[in-house]
Amino acid sequence: MNEHEDRSKWPVWAEETIVIEEPTPEWQIKGEEEKKQLLSLLDPFEIIDIEHIGSTSIPSLQAKPIIDIMTKVKDFSRSDEMVAVLSEHDWNYVPPSLDQREWRKYFVKVHNNKRVAHLHIVQEGSERWDEHLQFRNTLRNNPKLVAEYATLKKRLAHEFAGDREAYTEAKSEFIQKVLKRYV
Template sequence: MENKHGKSEWPAWATETVEIAEPDARWLKKGSEEKERLTGLLSPLVVLQVEHIGSTSIPDLPAKPIIDLMGKVHSFDAIEDILSLLEPENWHYVPPHLDNRPWRRFFVKVKNNKRVAHLHLIREGDQRWTNQIQFRDRLIEDGELAKEYGELKVKLSQQYADDREKYTDAKGAFVARVLS
């Protein structure tokens, strides 16, 4: 998105490059803390459950140093109420027309103009919820599979450093193989 002077209107965090960091044992603690904070904040509304997912939830796995969390909701009807609770905590809402994933609602937590966490709200009953949990748990259980995934992530981060969407899409075949 550009303004009339050709300058980007996107915040810096929205256009960050894909960078994979060495595994960090602190990610599990940060994920647990963020999960507890979100559960306490959002469960009185409509969020039924919060899970730490993604590569930072898997011990010894290289990852983008961004804590991924997933929240289960009955519907997306309370998004405005959720946003009003998350905004003071430096969460930014990425609306579906920008996220290009109409099946979820997506929030990015920002600190020092960098992403530090993602929150993916998924409707109860959506198979994506189950798939995310199964993928995480399978990699936790199988160190060789996790190592293979880590190597793939490093390779793809170099290949698609400036294109987060292509980076994510390129992992699809591996994810599908793990889930099958």
């Protein structure tokens, strides 16, 4: 058993319960603040673009109160340096061996043992970049989809309250349906 499999060594925030909250304009403000700080921190690494994504970026959608930011870089050649810089500013790196998503570098910002933000760093040319933005923009323009997604998220948060991976996986069918049908 390695350190990632031994859950007794995981930080408290790694297994916090999923809670869906009513939307607040503060999420948009926090998204802009995180983007601004990250642009400053990651400037030496040739950031191509940065976006507030995820449910908190959709003004009328209920969500976990965690700001998701996605950043596009040319490549991952300086990822060790990025990890060092970000770790000095409350960003916890989740290695690919634990994250299981080789297409990104993933960080969790923690305050008082609670997640407050996620950072997904992807390489230029990643189809994930386009998919995230297309999904976000489609929901921003379709109140019916927002309502449908909110209902699903609440049900899944109740069903998978203590299992973030299962919760995320269970939402993927809806996300793919939206991408295929509306994009």
